[in-house]
Amino acid sequence: MELQDVARELYGTDPADFVSERDRQAAAARDSGDEELAASIRKLRKPTTAAWAVNLLAAHEPRGLDELLDLGDRMRAAQRELRGDELRTLAADRTRLLRALTDRAADLARERGHPLADAVRDQVEQTLTAALSEPEAGQAVRAGTLAKPLTYSGFGLDELSLVAVRRSATTAPARAERDRRATVEAGARTAERERRVQRDRERRANEKRERDERSAVVRELRTRLKCSDQQLGEAADAVEKIERAQREAEQRRARLRAELEQVDDELRELRRQAKAARQSQERAQRDREAVAERLKRADVRKR
Template structure:
């Protein structure tokens, strides 16, 4: 028995049964003398609802998850080449795939008796977004053993795609200006038979307008980058708050279970003391 096989089996089962099933599998391993495997199994953490939904989809043979890594590779290739046209098309494909994967995971979770709320659906989509942006995250998703949703906070596909598209548009807008300048230079040489004068012409109104336009575009780019950073931090802060609330709920469950065990222990000790007194009297 391999740890990966045990983990995949546990993480696709009902999350409410996770702890009981995990401890049972660990006990089985220990009985067979596989102490190291038993310890590794006991370290597996109960998955959140969002992570469990992703794990369910990863074990579905008919899921569209197999397209995740392939699309991520194509997008990274287009980014390296700064191919704005390909990135536009791939970004649209990415949006469709994210929606398809999120809906498929939500449907699988509902069929298994645990419909996803809005927050869990958002965590599922963020997990697939991370998998598209980062190959390591994609491998984690495909393994089907996530215990918590993923977040990607690096310089990912959205930002790189936007930068490549901006560069491509900037290069296209500047090419006609450079060609017109060359034609004028060649025309001056052919008409006079002498090289162009080196004196610097006064900036034209067109040149001033283009410079102002570039400054406006750069300012808009900086604003967009700042807004993206604010959105990213807000997303991470929201995720941290959700995780805090989940941990508080888990802590409340553990404390309640501990209180129940304390009561059971007290009752068992009373029975033991009575039995001991009876033995002493006999």
């Protein structure tokens, strides 16, 4: 296996399957004994949706990309030679071709279950514009292994076209004025597209910040819920322990009450017996005294 072949296959894979497929390819390279290739495969980064859509174009619309890159070569040649008439024609071709290829990329992505949002379509179009404007970017797009979308910085084709328009304005004022207006309008469209992209970036940043804030709140609430669950469990254990001790105390009280009632019964019986014994004692005392008195009288008579 060659890294470029593996990368081209991976970057045309559904983004949701990219990581698992990359790991599988790396494992296959390692099993075959090519540790260097395995390490290189593991370094491949998951593509963004826009980059993946452009990679699909490279795989399924190579002729369209060739036409785009050839158009870029012809526009650069016309710019160098300041051929204003040709530039106007090529600029119209550029608009048509960029729109057609962007639509085709959106169709390919939608067929695979990933419809492109407007912001992603803009990224696709910007990447194709970069490929048309810079040969290096064109080769990167043609390779079909983009991990992120491309942007074109520097003087764009519209500005260079304006040079050609001004050059031809000395011989064709009316045509130059039309070209100037067209250039201004194109620049306004470009500026509006850049503003739209910037607004989308800001919106995504705000959405990410809101998601992060919500995630932080959720984590905090989950932590507090976990602590509450722990406290609730400890309180439930304490309640169960106290209720068990209460039941045992009530059982002991019931036993003690029963024992107390039994003791009361025994005490009443002993009191009754003591009273009867005292009465018997008193009778016995009276009987003794009576007997002693009789004995005393008997002794007196005997004398």
